[in-house]
Amino acid sequence: MDKSALEISVRGVVQGVGFRPFVHRIAAACGLSGWVANTPGGVAVRVEGETGSLSRFRALLRKEIPPAARVTRLSMRKVPVSGLQGFEIRRSRTGGNALSTIPPDISTCRACLAELSDPGDRRYGYPFTNCTNCGPRFTIVSSLPYDRERTSMAAFPMCPACRREYENPLDRRFHAEPNACPECGPRLSLRGADGALLPAADPAGAAAEALVEGRIVAVRGLGGFQLAADATNEGAVRALRERKRREEKPFAVMFPDLDAARSAARIAKADESILLAPGAPILLCPSRASSPLAPAVSMGMPAVGVFLPYTPLHRILLSRAGRPLVMTSGNRTDEPIAIGNAEALSRLRGIADLFLLHDREVVQRADDSVVRRVGRGVYPIRRARGFVPAPVPLPRSFPDVAGLGGDLKSTFCFIREDAAYLSQHLGDLELVPARDFYAEAFRFFREFLDARLRAACHDLHPAYFTTAFAPNAGADRIFALQHHKAHVYSVLAETGFRGKAVGVAFDGTGYGEDGAIWGGEFFAVDGPEVTRAGQLSYFPLPGGDAAVREPWRTALSLLREVLGRRDAEGAARRLFPGVPGESTGLLLDALDKGINVAPTSSAGRLFDAASALCGLCTRAGFEGQAPMLLEGIASRRPAGTYPFTLSGENGLLAVHWNGMAAGLIADAMERVAPETIARRFHDTMAAAILSAASRLAETSGARHVILSGGVFQNATLLASVLTGLRRKKMVPLIHRQVPPNDGGISLGQAYYAALRVAGG
Ligand SMILES: [Zn+2]
Ligand SMILES: [Zn+2]
Ligand SMILES: [Zn+2]
Numbered sequence: 001m002d003k004s005a006l007e008i009s010v011r012g013v014v015q016g017v018g019f020r021p022f023v024h025r026i027a028a029a030c031g032l033s034g035w036v037a038n039t040p041g042g043v044a045v046r047v048e049g050e051t052g053s054l055s056r057f058r059a060l061l062r063k064e065i066p067p068a069a070r071v072t073r074l075s076m077r078k079v080p081v082s083g084l085q086g087f088e089i090r091r092s093r094t095g096g097n098a099l100s101t102i103p104p105d106i107s108t109c110r111a112c113l114a115e116l117s118d119p120g121d122r123r124y125g126y127p128f129t130n131c132t133n134c135g136p137r138f139t140i141v142s143s144l145p146y147d148r149e150r151t152s153m154a155a156f157p158m159c160p161a162c163r164r165e166y167e168n169p170l171d172r173r174f175h176a177e178p179n180a181c182p183e184c185g186p187r188l189s190l191r192g193a194d195g196a197l198l199p200a201a202d203p204a205g206a207a208a209e210a211l212v213e214g215r216i217v218a219v220r221g222l223g224g225f226q227l228a229a230d231a232t233n234e235g236a237v238r239a240l241r242e243r244k245r246r247e248e249k250p251f252a253v254m255f256p257d258l259d260a261a262r263s264a265a266r267i268a269k270a271d272e273s274i275l276l277a278p279g280a281p282i283l284l285c286p287s288r289a290s291s292p293l294a295p296a297v298s299m300g301m302p303a304v305g306v307f308l309p310y311t312p313l314h315r316i317l318l319s320r321a322g323r324p325l326v327m328t329s330g331n332r333t334d335e336p337i338a339i340g341n342a343e344a345l346s347r348l349r350g351i352a353d354l355f356l357l358h359d360r361e362v363v364q365r366a367d368d369s370v371v372r373r374v375g376r377g378v379y380p381i382r383r384a385r386g387f388v389p390a391p392v393p394l395p396r397s398f399p400d401v402a403g404l405g406g407d408l409k410s411t412f413c414f415i416r417e418d419a420a421y422l423s424q425h426l427g428d429l430e431l432v433p434a435r436d437f438y439a440e441a442f443r444f445f446r447e448f449l450d451a452r453l454r455a456a457c458h459d460l461h462p463a464y465f466t467t468a469f470a471p472n473a474g475a476d477r478i479f480a481l482q483h484h485k486a487h488v489y490s491v492l493a494e495t496g497f498r499g500k501a502v503g504v505a506f507d508g509t510g511y512g513e514d515g516a517i518w519g520g521e522f523f524a525v526d527g528p529e530v531t532r533a534g535q536l537s538y539f540p541l542p543g544g545d546a547a548v549r550e551p552w553r554t555a556l557s558l559l560r561e562v563l564g565r566r567d568a569e570g571a572a573r574r575l576f577p578g579v580p581g582e583s584t585g586l587l588l589d590a591l592d593k594g595i596n597v598a599p600t601s602s603a604g605r606l607f608d609a610a611s612a613l614c615g616l617c618t619r620a621g622f623e624g625q626a627p628m629l630l631e632g633i634a635s636r637r638p639a640g641t642y643p644f645t646l647s648g649e650n651g652l653l654a655v656h657w658n659g660m661a662a663g664l665i666a667d668a669m670e671r672v673a674p675e676t677i678a679r680r681f682h683d684t685m686a687a688a689i690l691s692a693a694s695r696l697a698e699t700s701g702a703r704h705v706i707l708s709g710g711v712f713q714n715a716t717l718l719a720s721v722l723t724g725l726r727r728k729k730m731v732p733l734i735h736r737q738v739p740p741n742d743g744g745i746s747l748g749q750a751y752y753a754a755l756r757v758a759g760g
Pocket of ligand 3: 483487507508509510709710741742
């Protein structure tokens with residue numbers, strides 16, 4: 001008989017997801033001998049047998065991979081037949097890079113769900129059911145290598161039945177490190193608002209009942225505590241807002257199932273696979289007018305964050321409550337989420353009426369991830385639970401480096417070989433607890449990757465915590481990279497693009513190389529070099545942070561630029577009736593004298609100003625509210641654009657917004673419908689981006705256009721820029737793995753440092 005042998009190397013998320021048992025199973029089915037083992041970067045397979053069986057094996061290996069696995073590279077080579085007998089799963093060799101062996105947390109699989117609702121199964125109704133295809137991973141790991149003894153499951157010795165499953169290579173729970181059952185595994189408990197233990201035979205059922213009665217329940221989830229409330233109960237949702245001190249930012253809603261979600265949001269076919277994917281993120285979907293959700297959930301925003309139960313505990317809670325639940329991070333606004341029982345009982349005291357606890361420690365804190373859908377793919381907004389620590393694959397190998405991120409929506413990133421490992425979303429680093437979380441997570445990643453950092457790269461901003469942190473990163477060299485360049489490099493890292501391109505980075509704020517506040521930037525990209533090539537023309541931004549909280553301030557500055565001081569005062573009285581004349585007068589004085597005023601090219605602030613001028617948002621309850629409201633009302637029908645001009649100044653292309661601002665202000669003064677103004681504004685911004693990008697592309701001969709920065713979270717703007725680029729036969733490069741907002745800049749910084757170090 002014709003025999004041959006193959007050596008196969010598989011890379012990607014292939015450990016802790018049932019890949020080895022899968023290979024064992026298909027090898028046995030094909031009658032092959034050999035072995036499978038985890039390696040530092042993936043899984044290695046050796047198979048031999050009849051040539052026909054080998055090709056059947058190869059087909060199955062490609063086609064039937066476990067649902068939570070993600071193969072980024074699969075290579076095979078023929079080797080001499082060596083007469084191996086039987087098939088075995090070999091002991092792991094993990095080498096230095098232990099992080100690559102830890103998958104992200106995986107939402108409950110079908111088989112486990114079936115057991116959960118099967119009265120005959122020994123795990124019937126058990127809220128911690130899991131297997132090699134699903135369950136907690138990253139959030140329970142405390143040290144390396146990834147096995148049960150080094151997770152928070154170490155506290156639960158397996159009962160004989162669980163151990164048999166764990167040791168049987170043909171069982172779905174073979175080496176499922178968090179394997180557990182009602183006999184031996186974690187258990188729920190219930191505590192009252194004062195922290196006193198409440199006797200309950202069925203804690204999850206009691207919690208669901210309390211939710212239905214309109215109470216707020218703190219639930220210990222996968223990556224930390226969540227605060228739950230009945231999403232159809234206006235009083236309950238308002239109480240949650242008040243107690244959490246979160247006045248206006250929309251809440252995400254967990255629905256019992258897809259059908260329930262459809263009643264509140266428009267969910268396309270392509271959205272379903274995102275909601276049902278192993279990472280189970282929150283997906284931003286357009287709300288339905290007939291939505292059963294309480295108005296206080298979305299606070300007038302046109303989109304709702306939808307997600308589905310991703311642990312058995314969530315599944316039980318949602319089906320027992322029989323209604324959608326607000327599920328929001330268990331914290332007070334701006335603090336990291338609580339993870340420990342005692343911590344939650346003290347920090348969430350006064351917020352929660354009831355605490356649904358369990359005794360499996362959460363080791364790694366991770367918020368729920370948030371995504372949008374663009375085209376058929378995921379477009380990340382916040383990357384945490386279900387995504388971290390899966391790496392972003394890079395086009396080639398690099399020395400160890402780190403990017404330290406920024407202070408808002410902070411993440412950091414390590415590059416190790418040909419993969420970039422981003423931390424989970426760490427939040428805004430204004431308060432000490434968030435900074436501690438950052439430093440702790442950084443230590444953990446450095447240790448798990450066994451990284452010897454040749455370089456670390458931080459933002460140019462002198463006052464950022466992450467800038468001050470740089471000397472503590474333990475790197476040989478330190479680089480600083482301008483904020484918007486980091487946005488552009490993050491797309492280069494993700495796409496592996498090399499060559500000529502135009503980079504567009506539009507966001508709220510980034511410290512510029514000239515000390516100005518940048519935020520509407522164009523770059524010439526040539527291989528690894530990124531140079532500033534254009535900008536929105538500068539306008540005076542009064543008083544930094546105050547302008548972000550009160551968009552009328554930026555709007556007033558535009559009024560003054562367009563109309564002059566005297567007319568600006570009158571226009572402000574008309575357009576911002578809620579703002580006292582005294583305040584506008586003082587601010588105009590400051591602008592005249594240039595006191596506490598910085599030049600800015602911020603596109604985000606232009607959106608703020610447009611929103612204020614339309615009368616939508618003069619004071620913002622949270623960052624991004626003004627542009628979100630503006631996008632939300634923009635009419636679906638095109639209504640023309642405002643004028644804008646381009647000019648060359650000192651080798652930089654300048655996009656002048658004055659014509660646009662003048663047109664917009666005139667519309668606002670004439671009480672043109674805000675829907676029309678909003679649409680015109682969006683279309684003008686898109687047209688300005690398109691014409692500046694094509695002008696720069698002509699000059700350099702580029703065909704590709706990179707789009708990054710928080711402004712591109714705006715789906716309306718992004719869609720019209722994408723359409724426009726394709727019409728011009730240009731190729732857009734956008735984010736698919738990290739957020740376009742500041743959550744993605746650490747990847748860009750790390751990639752920049754890697755290119756610098758590798759280039760010598
Ligand atoms: Zn499972
Ligand atoms: Zn057990
Ligand atoms: Zn930014």
